[in-house]
Amino acid sequence: MYILGIESSCDETAAAIVEDGKHLISNVISTSVKEQALYGGVVPEIASRRHAESISGVVREALEKANCTMDDIDAVAVTYAPGLIGALLVGVNFAKGLAFASGTPLVPVHHLRGHIASNYISSDVKPPFLCLVVSGGHSHIVAVNDYTDFEIIGKTRDDAAGEALDKAGRTMGLAYPGGISIDKISKQGDENAFKFPHPKVTGSKYDFSFSGLKTSVINTVHNAKQKGEEINVADLAASFQKSVVDCLIQNLEKAGVDKNFKKIVIAGGVSANSKLRREAEKLCKKHNWQLYLPELKYCGDNAAMIASQGYYEFISGVTADESLNAYATMAIDKPYEKQN
Ligand code: KG4
Ligand code: ZN
Numbered sequence: 001m002y003i004l005g006i007e008s009s010c011d012e013t014a015a016a017i018v019e020d021g022k023h024l025i026s027n028v029i030s031t032s033v034k035e036q037a038l039y040g041g042v043v044p045e046i047a048s049r050r051h052a053e054s055i056s057g058v059v060r061e062a063l064e065k066a067n068c069t070m071d072d073i074d075a076v077a078v079t080y081a082p083g084l085i086g087a088l089l090v091g092v093n094f095a096k097g098l099a100f101a102s103g104t105p106l107v108p109v110h111h112l113r114g115h116i117a118s119n120y121i122s123s124d125v126k127p128p129f130l131c132l133v134v135s136g137g138h139s140h141i142v143a144v145n146d147y148t149d150f151e152i153i154g155k156t157r158d159d160a161a162g163e164a165l166d167k168a169g170r171t172m173g174l175a176y177p178g179g180i181s182i183d184k185i186s187k188q189g190d191e192n193a194f195k196f197p198h199p200k201v202t203g204s205k206y207d208f209s210f211s212g213l214k215t216s217v218i219n220t221v222h223n224a225k226q227k228g229e230e231i232n233v234a235d236l237a238a239s240f241q242k243s244v245v246d247c248l249i250q251n252l253e254k255a256g257v258d259k260n261f262k263k264i265v266i267a268g269g270v271s272a273n274s275k276l277r278r279e280a281e282k283l284c285k286k287h288n289w290q291l292y293l294p295e296l297k298y299c300g301d302n303a304a305m306i307a308s309q310g311y312y313e314f315i316s317g318v319t320a321d322e323s324l325n326a327y328a329t330m331a332i333d334k335p336y337e338k339q340n
Contacts, residue, residue, distance in 0.1 A: 001019065001020055001074045001075075001311060001314075001315075002017055002018075002019055002025065002066075002068065002072055002073050002074050003017070003018055003019075003021070003073070003074060003075050003076075003077050003107070003307040003308075003310045003311045003314065004016075004017050004059070004062065004063070004073045004075070004076050004077065004098075004104075004307060005017070005018065005077045005078070005109070005114075005303035005304060005305070005306035005307025005308070005310055006055075006059065006076065006077070006078040006079070006091045006094065006095045006303055006306065007078075007079045007091060007111075007114070007301055007302060007303040007305075007306045008051045008055065008079065008083075008087050008088060008090050008091030008094075009079045009081075009082070009083025009084065009087055009088050009091070009111045009301065010042060010047065010083055010084060010087060010136070010137075010301055011031055011032045011033055011036050011042050011047045011050070011087075011301075012029050012030070012031045012032075012033075012300070012301040012302065013029070013030045013031075013032075013050065013051045013054045013055050013058050013090075013091075014027075014028065014029040014030070014058065014301065014302050014303035014306075015028050015055075015058045015059040015061070015062035015063075015303045016028065016062055016302065016303035016304040016306070016307050017062055017063070017066040017068060017073070017307060018121065018304055018307035018308050018311065020311060021117070021120055021147075021307075021308045021309075021311035021312055022120055022121060022308065023121075024121055024304050025065075025066040025068075026061075026062045026063075026065035026066035026068075027062070027302060027303065027304045028058050028061045028062045028065065028303075029058075029301075029302055029303070030050075030054045030057075030058050032046060032047055032050040033176075033177070035050070036176065037175060037176040037177075040170055040176050041166070041170075041176060042084070044084045044085075044086055044087065045086070047084055047086070047087045048084070048086035048087050048089075048090055051087055051090035051091065052090050055090055055091065055094045056094070059094070059098065062303070070098070070102035070104060071102075073102070073104055074104070074105070074314070075099075075104060075105040075106070075107050075310060075311075075314045075319075076095050076098055076099040076104050076105070076106050076107065076310075077095075077107040077108075077109050077306050077307055077309070077310020077311070077313070077314070078091050078092055078094075078095035078106070078107070078108065078109060078306065078310075078324075079091055079092075079109055079110075079111045079114060079306050080092050080108040080109065080110075080320075080324060080325070080326050080327065080330075080336075081108075081110060081111065081326060081327035081328070081329070081330035082110075082111055082112075082137065082138075082327060082328055082329045082330045083111055083137070083326075083328065084328070085326055085327075085328045088326035088327075088328075089326045091326075092324055092325070092326045096322060096324060100322060105314065105319045106319060106320045106321070106324060107310045107313050107314045107318060107319055107320065108313070108318065108320045108324055108336045109306045109309050109310050109313060110309075110330060110332055110334075110336075111301075111306075112133050112135070112138055112140065112142075112267075112268070112332045113148075113150065113309045113313075113332060114305040114306040114308070114309045115133055115135060115267040115268045115271075115305060116131050116133060116142070116144060116265065116267045116305075116309070117305045117306075117308040117309035117312070118267055118294040118295075118298035118299070118302070118304070118305035118308070119265050119267060119292050119293075119294050120308050121294075121295075121298060121304055121305070121308055122292070122293070122294045122295045122298055123292045125263065125265060125290075125292040127144045127145060127146050127147055127149075128143070128144060128145050128146070128261070128263070129144050129261060129263035129264065129265050129292070130142070130143055130144070130153070130252070130255060130256055130259060130261035130263070130264055130265070131143075131144050131264075131265040131266070131267055132248060132252050132264070132265070132266050132267070132271075132280075133267045133268045133332075134160070134161045134162060134248060134266070134267075134268040134269070134270035134271060134276070135160060135162050135268035135269045135270060136160060136162035136163055136166065136177070136179075136269055136270075137160050137162070137163065138155070138156070138160050138268070139155060139156040139160045139161045139162075139208050139210070139248070139270075140152060140153075140154070140155045140156075140332065141153040141154040141155070141206050141251060141252060141255045142332060142333075143259060143261070144265070147309075147312035147313075147316065148312055148313055148316045148318070148335075150332050150333045151333060152331070152332060152333055153206050153255045153259065154204055154205075154206025154207045154208065154251055154255060155207060155208070156207065156208040156209065156210060157201055157207055157208065157209045158209055158210060158211035159210040159211045159214055160210070161208070161210060161244055161247075161248060161270050162177075162179050162268070162269050162270045163210070164210035164211070164213060164214040164244060165178050165179035165182050165240075165241070165244060165270070166178035166179055167214050167218075168182065168214055168217045168218070168237075168240050169181045169182050169237070171217060171218045171221050172217075172221060172231075172233050172236060172237060173233070174233070174237070179269065179270060179273065180272075181237075182237045182240065182241050183241065183272070183273050183274055183275070185233060185234045185237045185238075186234065186237045186238035186241045186275065187238075187274075188234040189232070189233075189234030189235040189236070189237055189238030189239070190234075190235045190238060190239075191235075191238035191239050191241065191242040191275075192239065192242075193232065193235035193236070193238070193239050194220065194235065194236055194239035194240070195239070196213055196216050196217065196239065196240065196243040197212060197213070197216060198243070198246070198247065199212045199213060199247065205251070205254055206251050206254060206255045207251075208247055208248070208251060210244065210247070213240070213243055213244065213247075217236065217240050220236065221236070241273070241275050242275065245273070245275045245276050245279050246279075248276060249276075249279045249280065249283055252264065252280075252283065253283055253287075256283075256287065256289060257287070261289070262288075262289055262290060263289065263290045263292065264280065264283075264284055264289050264290070264291050264292070265291075265292045265293075266280055266291075266292070266293050266294070267294060267299075268299070269299055269300050269301070270299075271293060271294055271299045272296050272299035272300065277293055280293065313336075318335075318336050320336065320338065321338060323338060323339035324339075325339060
């Protein structure tokens with residue numbers, strides 16, 4: 001079964017064709033990240049405009065590269081939530097038009113479910129498993145009981161891990177996206193040079209909090225500036241990255257042990273982080289758990305992951321009609337509900 005996936009929730013306009021949720025046929029991504037970098041972060045208006053300009057070309061290219069026409073496509077899967085609302089609407093409206101004009105079923109896909117599905121393309125992993133989903137907008141520990149059955153075990157109370165890394169990177173004067181810059185520069189730094197507080201979260205022992213950590217790094221930079229002291233940015237970046245990764249890994253370990261999972265999956269943009277990947281490997285070795293990491297090319301936003309999850313949603317009976325809307329927020333465990 002061929003699924004055409006469409007993704008436009010942030011600054012990547014993407015289309016891909018995936019067979020049976022697993023085999024990549026084509027994968028096209030156009031990104032406005034360079035333009036967004038000029039502003040130090042994603043400007044939603046610019047993202048929407050670039051999506052509107054590029055989406056038809058990106059989808060056409062995905063079909064051409066796969067040597068397909070719409071007649072070969074069994075369903076059109078599109079990210080409908082969560083994300084920047086104007087950006088999401090471009091993809092949703094395009095997918096609606098394409099699906100109804102060609103008489104192809106339309107399948108709504110949750111962006112984070114998509115991130116998790118990037119692992120179905122990268123490996124042979126099958127649910128049930130425990131997944132750490134870490135992106136620019138979300139940090140979750142999710143029990144993936146089945147392809148369309150999700151249970152939130154823990155989540156961030158404030159900033160997402162990627163958001164904290166991006167903001168810290170900006171404060172350190174590093175290029176956007178800060179997460180990537182911090183990963184790069186940390187390789188030359190001493191991760192024990194600075195000590196950051198380990199945030200305590202009351203309530204769920206699996207929840208995260210990154211805003212205190214972020215404020216702490218911002219204060220460190222500002223205090224040094226006021227005193228006219230030089231800060232070793234590589235040391236600061238490495239220490240901050242270590243704190244963020246430690247928080248993620250500690251909660252993942254607690255959840256894995258308590259819930260008795262033997263398979264651990266990491267997903268989302270931050271899953272590209274080299275320190276996180278190393279520490280996840282160590283953790284899984286320690287407990288004799290099987291670890292699955294997406295290939296680096298599928299860590300960031302792409303449409304292959306949307307096509308993959310779209311396949312599982314479609315075979316479980318999830319389709320949308322012309323009432324499909326886009327939503328800036330949406331819980332990962334919430335099933336899609338038709339509007340009319
Ligand atoms: O999943 P994603 O591409 O978009 C969202 O759904 O948000 O995640 C983007 C986030 C950004 O915060 C970016 O800095 C972070 O992923 N990121 C990284 C790395 N590559 C991307 N963070 C740490 N290390 C990386 N190598
Ligand atoms: Zn994402």
